[in-house]
């Protein structure tokens with residue numbers, strides 16, 4: 001099978017919403033294609049299609065939940081084989097999470113995994129995280145950067161609130177802020193005074209290196 005066919009199989013397995021099919025496709029692809037590509041060009045591409053089908057009323061919420069579950073299992077299978085990124089000095093400390101009111105965490109977790117395997121020390125504080133917890137965790141860990149994920153237009157303002165709280169605490173100069181999630185944009189990042197926006201996990205690694213190294 002060519003790489004294109006393997007990636008298509010991964011994407012189709014996610015769209016089928018079947019965990020077994022996803023795990024089998026990952027097993028098959030993992031010796032042929034780098035983990036980051038399997039995630040972004042295979043699994044995440046399928047998940048985006050699931051989103052489109054959901055919006056068109058062709059798939060319903062239970063399907064989306066099954067696809068999400070299958071995607072998480074596929075990513076976990078790959079994590080085992082990814083470089084731990086813990087040799088030698090860390091590139092920097094990053095606190096990453098999904099803002100309050102938002103339970104979407106698949107993309108955020110992929111970003112954490114990729115940053116970690118690139119050599120950053122990542123503290124993933126989960127989803128639906130109260131605004132002040134980001135700032136407290138950053139203080140506690142001496143973080144160089146906070147990553148903020150938001151998947152809904154209604155939760156995007158949470159990214160702005162974290163930046164405001166950092167300013168209030170006199171920490172804004174010390175801690176960089178990187179934002180992401182489907183409704184976030186470069187223009188939004190500029191509007192709220194974030195240091196950068198990244199569209200996907202590999203871009204997040206590039207941006208983090210640009211800002212922290």
Ligand code: B12
Nearest residue numbers: 051102103104105106107147149152153180181182200201
């Ligand atoms: C899967 C999914 C779910 C799953 C989430 C499971 C989970 N554990 O995450 C479940 C079923 C639980 C769910 C629930 C809901 N969902 Co939903 N969901 C989706 C769906 C289909 C896909 C999201 C996803 O995982 N994509 C795949 C990942 C890989 O992509 P990603 O998240 O975008 O992440 C990438 C980038 O954005 C970026 N990135 C992400 N985070 C970060 C962070 C940083 C720092 C950086 C740099 C980059 C970055 O890198 C990632 C990797 O490349 C989207 C549709 C869509 N188009 O996004 C809707 C969607 C986000 N959901 C939506 C809604 C409304 C809901 C619900 C309210 C239920 C409902 N009525 O539909 C609830 C929300 C409850 C809540 N309070 O949060 C809406 C939001 C609309 C809006 N207001 O903007 C969407 C857009 C669907 C729609 N069109 O209606 N959902």
